Amino acid sequence: MSSTSHLFLPLFLLLVFSTFISLSASATDSFIFGGCSQLKFMPGTAYESNVNSLLTSLVNSAMFSSYNNFTVQGSTQQDTVYGLFQCRGDLASADCSRCVARAVSQLGTLCLDACGGALQLDGCFVKYDNTTFLGVEDKTAVLKKCGPSIGLTSDSLTRRYAVLATLGASDGPFRITSSGDVQGVAQCVGDLSASECQDCLSDAIQRLRMECSGGAWGEMYLAKCYARYSGRGNHSPGGSDDSNRNDEEIEKTLAILIGLIAGVALIIIFISFFSKVCGTQKGGK
Ligand SMILES: *[C@@H]1O[C@H](CO)[C@@H](O)[C@H](O)[C@H]1NC(C)=O
Numbered sequence: 001m002s003s004t005s006h007l008f009l010p011l012f013l014l015l016v017f018s019t020f021i022s023l024s025a026s027a028t029d030s031f032i033f034g035g036c037s038q039l040k041f042m043p044g045t046a047y048e049s050n051v052n053s054l055l056t057s058l059v060n061s062a063m064f065s066s067y068n069n070f071t072v073q074g075s076t077q078q079d080t081v082y083g084l085f086q087c088r089g090d091l092a093s094a095d096c097s098r099c100v101a102r103a104v105s106q107l108g109t110l111c112l113d114a115c116g117g118a119l120q121l122d123g124c125f126v127k128y129d130n131t132t133f134l135g136v137e138d139k140t141a142v143l144k145k146c147g148p149s150i151g152l153t154s155d156s157l158t159r160r161y162a163v164l165a166t167l168g169a170s171d172g173p174f175r176i177t178s179s180g181d182v183q184g185v186a187q188c189v190g191d192l193s194a195s196e197c198q199d200c201l202s203d204a205i206q207r208l209r210m211e212c213s214g215g216a217w218g219e220m221y222l223a224k225c226y227a228r229y230s231g232r233g234n235h236s237p238g239g240s241d242d243s244n245r246n247d248e249e250i251e252k253t254l255a256i257l258i259g260l261i262a263g264v265a266l267i268i269i270f271i272s273f274f275s276k277v278c279g280t281q282k283g284g285k
């Protein structure tokens with residue numbers, strides 16, 4: 001019994017430790033969506049090393065800017081890989097680089113051996129592919145999430161419309177605004193021109209207004225831009241989807257459970273240890 005206990009103790013401590021680490025991850029790292037191309041590449045090929053060097057470039061570059069694009073030329077057209085990252089406009093550079101590093105590592109798992117992939121966390125977006133998408137406006141709807149309808153007063157609905165209208169009428173690739181308890185955020189990927197960005201955002205905002213304005217919060221992600229809003233009492237915009245909230249709840253419950261099990265295990269180990277010590281002392285007398 002005691003020899004197995006000795007094995008289990010480090011395991012329990014490790015579990016408790018890793019659970020606390022995952023709990024401390026900030027909302028910036030919340031997963032929003034991810035997708036991979038159907039096409040796969042052969043491991044060990046030139047394309048694989050080009051993808052790896054591209055992803056490394058993205059992570060390094062995120063320490064110095066909130067957007068950048070890279071192209072790694074292959075010996076053939078098929079081996080060339082394109083990629084970019086875009087951080088949320090209000091992130092500090094340390095948070096931006098942390099977010100991109102996390103997105104890239106998640107992409108590596110999610111899109112193992114895929115020719116292309118894209119991943120959106122709350123704080124950043126990363127995409128790579130072997131067909132060029134840099135500088136190409138793309139309004140394909142990627143993700144729509146509407147919060148639960150909460151029986152809004154006409155006042156609240158007016159504030160939501162006002163926030164969306166302000167987002168649409170503002171300038172620049174990153175827009176943030178609020179009215180009363182309603183906050184709105186909108187952003188384009190940095191490879192769009194000002195007019196393309198405006199066009200993309202107008203679409204996202206209009207769809208958000210038509211399909212999602214009566215809820216506690218709403219999010220509309222198109223391939224190259226997004227718009228979202230949330231009311232007070234919800235989480236910050238974006239990381240506020242139900243699945244994330246459920247995940248957090250599950251993680252918390254798990255942490256408490258593992259903590260309890262570890263505590264009980266520790267007590268058992270101590271009791272068995274001391275009873276053994278006492279037992280040998282008694283036996284020796
Ligand atoms: C991308 O890679 C796939 C698989 O290797 C290949 O079939 C396709 O032609 C490539 N696309 C381009 C534009 O090179």
Ligand SMILES: *[C@@H]1O[C@H](CO)[C@@H](O)[C@H](O)[C@H]1NC(C)=O
Pocket residue numbers: 068069070134135190191192
């Ligand atoms: C890609 O990056 C280069 C160099 O940083 C820049 O000159 C170019 O405008 C970028 N292209 C796009 C489409 O963002």
